[in-house]
Amino acid sequence: MTAESGHLEWWKTGVVYQIYPRSFQDTKGNGIGDLPGITERLGYVSETLGVDAIWISPFYPSPMVDFGYDVADYTGVDPMFGTLDDFDRLLCEVHTRELRVIIDWVPNHTSDRHPWFLESKSSRNNPRRDWYVWRDPKSDGSPPNNWQSVFGGPAWEFDEHTGQFYLHSFLKEQPDLNWRNPAVEAAMFDTLRFWLDRGVDGFRIDVAHFIMKDPEFTDNPRATPSTGDADFKDLGDYDAWEHINDKGHPDVHAVFRRLRRVLDDYDGDRFAVGEIHVFDWDEWAAYYGDGDELHMPFNFSLVWAAWDAKAIRARVEALEDAIPAAAWPNYVLGNHDEQRLATRFGPENAGAAAVLLLTLRGQPTIYYGDELGLRETPIPAEQQQDPWGLRVPGLGRDGCRTPMVWTSGDGHGFTDPDVEPWLPFGDDADMRNVETELVDEGSTLMLYRRMLRLRKARPSLVAGTIEFLDDLPEDVLGFVRTHGDERTVVFINFADEARPVDLEPGAALLLSTDHRRTTIGSGSVSLAGNEAMIIDPGDPHVV
Ligand code: NOJ
Numbered sequence: 375m376t377a378e379s380g381h382l383e384w385w386k387t388g389v390v391y392q393i394y395p396r397s398f399q400d401t402k403g404n405g406i407g408d409l410p411g412i413t414e415r416l417g418y419v420s421e422t423l424g425v426d427a428i429w430i431s432p433f434y435p436s437p438m439v440d441f442g443y444d445v446a447d448y449t450g451v452d453p454m455f456g457t458l459d460d461f462d463r464l465l466c467e468v469h470t471r472e473l474r475v476i477i478d479w480v481p482n483h484t485s486d487r488h489p490w491f492l493e494s495k496s497s498r499n500n501p502r503r504d505w506y507v508w509r510d511p512k513s514d515g516s517p518p519n520n521w522q523s524v525f526g527g528p529a530w531e532f533d534e535h536t537g538q539f540y541l542h543s544f545l546k547e548q549p550d551l552n553w554r555n556p557a558v559e560a561a562m563f564d565t566l567r568f569w570l571d572r573g574v575d576g577f578r579i580d581v582a583h584f585i586m587k588d589p590e591f592t593d594n595p596r597a598t599p600s601t602g603d604a605d606f607k608d609l610g611d612y613d614a615w616e617h618i619n620d621k622g623h624p625d626v627h628a629v630f631r632r633l634r635r636v637l638d639d640y641d642g643d644r645f646a647v648g649e650i651h652v653f654d655w656d657e658w659a660a661y662y663g664d665g666d667e668l669h670m671p672f673n674f675s676l677v678w679a680a681w682d683a684k685a686i687r688a689r690v691e692a693l694e695d696a697i698p699a700a701a702w703p704n705y706v707l708g709n710h711d712e713q714r715l716a717t718r719f720g721p722e723n724a725g726a727a728a729v730l731l732l733t734l735r736g737q738p739t740i741y742y743g744d745e746l747g748l749r750e751t752p753i754p755a756e757q758q759q760d761p762w763g764l765r766v767p768g769l770g771r772d773g774c775r776t777p778m779v780w781t782s783g784d785g786h787g788f789t790d791p792d793v794e795p796w797l798p799f800g801d802d803a804d805m806r807n808v809e810t811e812l813v814d815e816g817s818t819l820m821l822y823r824r825m826l827r828l829r830k831a832r833p834s835l836v837a838g839t840i841e842f843l844d845d846l847p848e849d850v851l852g853f854v855r856t857h858g859d860e861r862t863v864v865f866i867n868f869a870d871e872a873r874p875v876d877l878e879p880g881a882a883l884l885l886s887t888d889h890r891r892t893t894i895g896s897g898s899v900s901l902a903g904n905e906a907m908i909i910d911p912g913d914p915h916v917v
Contacts, residue, residue, distance in 0.1 A: 383643040384474055385576065385669060386702050387836050388426030389732065389826060390739040391419055394710045395433050395455055396441065396796060397777045398742060400789040406796050407777070407788070409433060409456035413464045418808065420471045423745060423819075424826035427474035429578050431710055433461070434480075437487050439547040440761055441775075442478075443580060444485035448565035465573050474575035476645065481562050482584040483548040490561075491549050498536050505558050506549050507541035508533075509591065520593045521620040522612050526765040529620065543584050543620065545761055553585040553629060563636050570637070576645030582661070582668065583650045586626035588619035606653060606678045607712070610766050622652060627660065630667035645669050647704070655696035662701040670704050670737070676730075677712055681719045683851040683868045687842055690734060694840070703736030708744050714774045715741075716818075717750035722904045725821050725887035726866050729906035732825045733855065733864045735840040740822070743778055746811055747818030751776040751800040759797065772797055779807035815889045828885050828908065834860040847873040850901065854911070863909040867901040874900050880912025 399411025412430065419425060432442030433455040442452070451458050468475045484491055493502040509518035509530070517530035517539050523546075530539040531546040541550045551558050566577065594615040630648075637644040650671035652658040661671040675689040693703055707727055708715040716724040724747045731738045750773040763770020776797045780787025782804040789795050800806070811817035829835045838855035846852045849869035855862045862884070867873050876898050883894045885908040894909070901907060 382837060383645075384426065385643065385645040385647075385737060388474065388737065389829070390427045390429050390476065390737060391423070391425040392429045392431065392709060392739055392741045394431045394742060394775055397775055397788075399778065399780075400793070400795070403790045403793055404454075405789050405793045406454060408454065409451065409460040409464050413460070413467050416464075416467055416471055416473065420473050422808070422812070422823070424823060424830070425473075425740065427476060427575065428468065429476040429739065430478065432478045432480060432580075437485055437547065439485070440545055441759075443480055444483070444487075444545070444548050445480050446485040446487045446489075448479075448562070449568045462572065469573065474645075476576040476578050476647070477569060477574050478580060479566065479569075479577040480580040481551065481553070482581045483542065483544060483550045486547045486549055490551075494549075495533055495536065495540070498538070504555050505552055507552050507587075508536075508538045509541070510538055519591050519619075520615070521591075522594075522615055524609065524612055525762045526611065541587075543581070551585070554589065554625075559629065559632070563633065566633070566636055570640050570644060574644075575642065576637075576647070576669075578672075579646060579648045579668070581621075581651075582630070582648030582671070583626060583652060584621040585629060586623035587621060588623055589625075592619045594619050610769065622657070627663060627667060630661065631663060634663075634666055634668070647672055655692050659696040659698065659701070662698050665698070665700055670702060672706055672739075673704050673736070674706055676705060676707060677718075681723055681727075681868060683849050683866070686730070686868075687851055690840075691842070694735070703734070704739065705731055705734050705736055706739050706741075707731050708741035708774070709739070710741070710775055711771055712774060714748055714750040715744055716747050721747065721749065722870070723868075724818055726868075726904055726906040728818070728822055728825055729864065729885075729887060729908065730851075730866055732822075732829055733835055733853075733862070733908065735838065735855065741774075743776075745819050745822040746779060746806050746808065748776075748779070748806060749800060749802065750774055751798065753797065757798060776800060779803045781807055781809040820889065821887060824885055824889075832860065832862050832884070833857045834862045838862065846875060849873055850875060861911050863911045864906070865901055865909070866906040867904060870903040872900045872902050874898050877909065878911045882910045882912065884908040884910050 393412055396407050398407040399415050400407050401410045402408060433451055434445045435447040435450045435452045436442045436444050451461050465475060490502055490505050493500050494506045517528050521529040523529045525544050529541055529543055531542055532539050542548050543550050594617055597614055597616045637646055646668050648661055648668045648671045650661055658671055661668050679685050679689050715727055719727050753772040758770055758772055760770045760772045777788040777795045784791035786799055786803050786807060811819035834855040834857035838857035841854050843852035850873050851866045853864055865875050887906045
């Protein structure tokens with residue numbers, strides 16, 4: 375838990391805001407968001423809200439079977455989202471506002487419509503055959519091994535034409551690339567350079583750990599109850615196997631060391647964060663390498679943590695213990711794959727969750743709409759679209775991908791009033807939207823605004839060390855961030871009832887999730903149920 379001093383790169387100081395492009399702003403009147411829509415809303419992102427960087431989920435040409443995570447061309451823009459010129463304009467506007475932009479890069483698999491795959495499947499001796507993972511059936515005609523697709527069913531699809539199976543860790547429309555073939559790596563690194571040359575500031579790497587599998591294609595063993603973790607999302611039948619051979623092979627680290635060199639050849643602190651769902655801390659932390667691999671693997675440990683002071687503290691301490699000394703932590707509480715945090719942690723905790731996310735040591739990523747306190751939107755069966763949910767009932771992700779709510783009234787500022795958006799708005803959209811929340815001091819949006827401004831004004835919240843406070847009521851999490859002479863104390867009450875905490879003499883309130891609270895007494899304060907508070911503890915020498 376060391377303090378850093380001197381220059382901190384933007385990705386250490388900044389707050390990232392994830393935009394799901396289908397759902398942010400429609401400028402074409404077709405009910406689907408697009409790149410010009412994001413450009414139009416940058417004022418909201420940088421000034422109204424006050425984040426520092428955006429991560430845009432895939433906008434590449436795609437059949438959209440997995441809503442863009444099935445890429446048919448890594449160096450283009452799907453006409454649904456606009457053109458390359460639209461992207462360049464967006465990037466230019468982003469940089470004019472001194473924001474940064476991270477784009478999604480999907481290296482594990484392409485679309486089955488990608489020209490590389492069309493060539494690969496055309497014949498066994500096509501030069502691109504080995505760009506994907508092809509294996510013979512077993513003698514009884516069954517798949518080469520027992521690997522399962524994350525989205526349900528076997529991870530192998532038989533191709534009648536060439537008589538072999540190809541591997542797909544996700545949908546059959548998402549064949550896995552063969553990263554053991556150097557030509558694949560070279561071609562994929564070129565796609566990074568394409569965007570780096572245009573000026574993007576970094577990449578979010580989709581299922582980064584999946585790209586290297588056991589070269590012997592060994593079966594996965596059955597999971598035992600002890601290999602599961604009740605506090606992580608239940609993936610159904612997929613969890614029946616211990617996924618030790620179908621992803622995360624140690625050879626992946628050499629690929630990321632080479633990838634890092636691609637980024638480091640560019641000026642301007644280009645950045646890579648990997649989507650890595652690995653729950654063994656040491657294995658997870660290995661993706662930092664010796665500071666020569668990914669800048670960070672995403673830390674999902676709080677997403678499915680119980681909303682409980684002890685559980686959260688244990689996970690933060692585990693993270694702090696696991697990461698190399700120079701590595702920078704990060705926190706995520708929601709994204710396009712997870713139930714909305716206000717539903718997961720309870721709407722009454724949405725404010726405290728914002729305080730937690732924005733005050734822990736490390737880079738926070740906010741998922742669009744969480745700043746409004748959006749709930750998971752119930753999607754009627756006939757409107758469900760996510761292929762995962764359609765295959766494995768209960769695992770659908772549509773409810774967290776519904777359109778951004780800008781105003782009250784039809785279309786909600788997202789699309790034209792008479793246009794049906796690609797997914798429905800929640801029933802509360804007239805109440806929970808940017809326009810309404812901006813004039814309500816007690817709204818979740820106003821809390822995020824205050825938090826983001828406070829973070830900028832308090833170096834300790836960005837660059838400070840973190841120490842947990844002991845001797846607090848059981849349901850209260852408390853920690854101190856310290857940078858130089860500045861200390862900032864955070865208290866979060868996980869209980870629904872009030873809890874008292876002691877204060878140092880001279881302590882002053884900086885922020886409460888209850889905007890009506892403007893001061894605190896001396897000596898002690900009673901935190902209301904679900905309240906979080908940020909406090910300037912006063913002069914340490916006065917004690
Ligand atoms: C992880 C992405 O976050 C998810 O949305 C996608 O479906 C899978 N990877 C497959 O690319």
